Amino acid sequence: MLVNPPQTPQSEIDTWLAALGFSPGRHPFQYTNADDERDLIPRSFVDVEGYEQIKGSKTIIVFAPKGGGKSALRLVLANQAAPLSPEKEILAVECTDFDLLLQKQHEAQPLTIIEYLYWLLRAGLKSLFDALFPVQRSTFTEIAVTKDIQSKRAESLLPPARFRLARCLRQYHPTLLGAETLYERFNWLDPSFKPDWEKFIDYFHRKELHELLQTTPLHTNVSARLLASLNDYMIAADDSKVTPKEQMQEFVNLVQAAGFTAVHFLVDRLDETSTTASKPQMQADILEPLLAHLVLLETPGTAFKFFLSKEARDVLLERPTIRRDRLTDQALTITWSRERLKALLDARLNTYSDGEVQELLQLCREIKVKDSNSQDFWLGEWIEMEMLQQAQGSPRLLLKAGQFLFQAHLDQFGPRGLLEKEDWDVGKKALVKNSPPLLKISRHSSIVIVGNREVKLSSQEHQFLLILATANGLCDRDILAKKIWGSDINDDPIYKIVNRIRNKLRDNAKDPSYLITERGKGFRLIHYELI
Numbered sequence: 001m002l003v004n005p006p007q008t009p010q011s012e013i014d015t016w017l018a019a020l021g022f023s024p025g026r027h028p029f030q031y032t033n034a035d036d037e038r039d040l041i042p043r044s045f046v047d048v049e050g051y052e053q054i055k056g057s058k059t060i061i062v063f064a065p066k067g068g069g070k071s072a073l074r075l076v077l078a079n080q081a082a083p084l085s086p087e088k089e090i091l092a093v094e095c096t097d098f099d100l101l102l103q104k105q106h107e108a109q110p111l112t113i114i115e116y117l118y119w120l121l122r123a124g125l126k127s128l129f130d131a132l133f134p135v136q137r138s139t140f141t142e143i144a145v146t147k148d149i150q151s152k153r154a155e156s157l158l159p160p161a162r163f164r165l166a167r168c169l170r171q172y173h174p175t176l177l178g179a180e181t182l183y184e185r186f187n188w189l190d191p192s193f194k195p196d197w198e199k200f201i202d203y204f205h206r207k208e209l210h211e212l213l214q215t216t217p218l219h220t221n222v223s224a225r226l227l228a229s230l231n232d233y234m235i236a237a238d239d240s241k242v243t244p245k246e247q248m249q250e251f252v253n254l255v256q257a258a259g260f261t262a263v264h265f266l267v268d269r270l271d272e273t274s275t276t277a278s279k280p281q282m283q284a285d286i287l288e289p290l291l292a293h294l295v296l297l298e299t300p301g302t303a304f305k306f307f308l309s310k311e312a313r314d315v316l317l318e319r320p321t322i323r324r325d326r327l328t329d330q331a332l333t334i335t336w337s338r339e340r341l342k343a344l345l346d347a348r349l350n351t352y353s354d355g356e357v358q359e360l361l362q363l364c365r366e367i368k369v370k371d372s373n374s375q376d377f378w379l380g381e382w383i384e385m386e387m388l389q390q391a392q393g394s395p396r397l398l399l400k401a402g403q404f405l406f407q408a409h410l411d412q413f414g415p416r417g418l419l420e421k422e423d424w425d426v427g428k429k430a431l432v433k434n435s436p437p438l439l440k441i442s443r444h445s446s447i448v449i450v451g452n453r454e455v456k457l458s459s460q461e462h463q464f465l466l467i468l469a470t471a472n473g474l475c476d477r478d479i480l481a482k483k484i485w486g487s488d489i490n491d492d493p494i495y496k497i498v499n500r501i502r503n504k505l506r507d508n509a510k511d512p513s514y515l516i517t518e519r520g521k522g523f524r525l526i527h528y529e530l531i
Contacts, residue, residue, distance in 0.1 A: 008410050016415030020363055021356035028352040029402030033272075034071035035096075041072050042079040044351035046344045050332040055080070057262065059297055059304040061327055063313045064334035065529070066271050067396025070307035073334075074268040077305065081264065083131035086149045089261045093127045095120065096269040098276070101286055116290045117244045120265060121172045121251055127263075128255060129169070129176050132157075133185040133227060147189070147223070153258045154226040161257040162226060166233040168251065177231055179204045189224050190217055207232045245295050252301040264303045271309035278526075280311035281472050284319065292321035311472065314530065336393045344395055345384070345402075360384045364419040383424045390431055392438050392451065397431075404430045436513035439505065439528040441469050448505075455504050460484060464497055468515075468525040476522040498523065 081092035361380030437451025
């Protein structure tokens with residue numbers, strides 16, 4: 001094995017993948033983030049328990065660990081609604097950018113429902129705008145169908161609704177009515193629309209785009225005339241006092257005037273944002289005011305789908321402002337059985353090969369190997385079983401296992417041939433080093449589980465881990481001492497108990513996978529689950 005193997009050129013990797021049966025430029029394990037493969041996720045999607053309830057017409061919270069398939073669920077729901085599927089009757093609003101809310105929190109300003117309303121309506125108007133004036137589709141047939149649907153939606157918006165839409169856009173998302181955006185959308189409606197830019201800008205500023213359209217084939221196009229009117233309306237400042245609920249209802253009315261039956265807000269990726277990724281307490285802080293405002297959440301014609309980290313569940317349950325009977329009691333927690341992970345693996349191989357590769361067995365040498373119980377299996381079957389075991393119920397870990405498997409083959413044998421047993425032996429070691437088995441801590445039993453291994457702890461050792469786990473993984477040294485021993489003590493007993501826990505967990509103090517000493521702060525627990 002090469003110690004530092006040279007990097008294989010991407011062109012050679014693509015050639016090897018094609019020889020294995022995969023479609024050009026497609027690597028089934030290249031990405032572990034659903035947003036990096038938006039177009040293929042719906043095709044390789046494997047539903048989860050409660051999927052019908054999740055995609056239904058009611059507001060729901062979906063909990064899952066990081067990498068547990070939340071974003072894939074959100075992408076599938078978005079793909080089954082407009083604007084991605086213009087013909088659908090639901091408008092999906094993907095709320096995945098939290099910069100506005102995080103900025104307010106960073107400035108130590110309390111988040112009010114006004115901030116949430118602005119955040120939601122800004123994203124909602126972008127989705128509605130894209131549904132009315134979509135970006136180009138990939139085929140001539142899709143373009144024709146989309147333009148026909150677009151025209152019907154534009155026709156359904158009567159002048160009063162058009163005026164309200166223009167007012168909302170200028171209030172919440174004025175950049176959508178910028179000159180460059182309007183020029184681009186006119187050009188998509190008719191590629192021959194290419195007036196001189198200076199001339200377009202002049203008509204744009206004079207709010208006379210209707211006049212410009214009279215000189216082009218777009219003068220009879222219903223969608224183009226709607227787009228021009230959004231720019232040309234002269235809108236005075238609105239001093240009327242309306243409540244957040246009334247503003248949300250006005251947006252829903254606009255959505256329904258455009259021919260949609262409802263709008264679904266898909267709130268996701270809060271646990272993937274760098275500022276909040278490992279901080280379930282902060283995740284709860286960001287969303288608590290919105291989750292507590294049932295008047296807004298229960299606006300007729302809306303449904304909110306919150307995709308939140310499993311770690312945030314216990315934090316939210318402790319918040320008295322959150323109505324358990326209306327939200328958390330109806331929440332779902334996603335779990336992945338080995339059977340579902342197997343289905344996901346097969347679906348990805350099938351999708352990325354356009355049906356050529358049905359299962360991992362096809363990618364491996366046709367030899368028999370023995371498992372730990374000396375039972376014979378085909379190599380592909382054995383590697384698959386090992387991958388599913390190492391995945392620990394996580395789709396992301398399953399994909400990482402595939403990444404390390406393929407990379408190990410490239411490093412050892414180059415971009416040629418089928419997968420070997422040695423590939424998984426090397427890939428598994430790299431996977432375990434980068435993604436240690438999950439430490440499962442029971443609230444009631446002193447037996448913890450590391451991967452598939454049970455570890456018996458003393459009552460003090462269990463209490464130590466339980467205190468960290470219930471404090472979202474981080475606790476001050478003095479607080480730990482007082483909770484365990486009832487008073488402040490010197491460092492010796494604390495470090496003795498830490499060393500005993502590390503020994504039992506087989507956790508390397510120099511490169512810990514679970515228990516980290518935070519100098520000046522206390523101790524941090526990672527890669528754990530409270531059960």
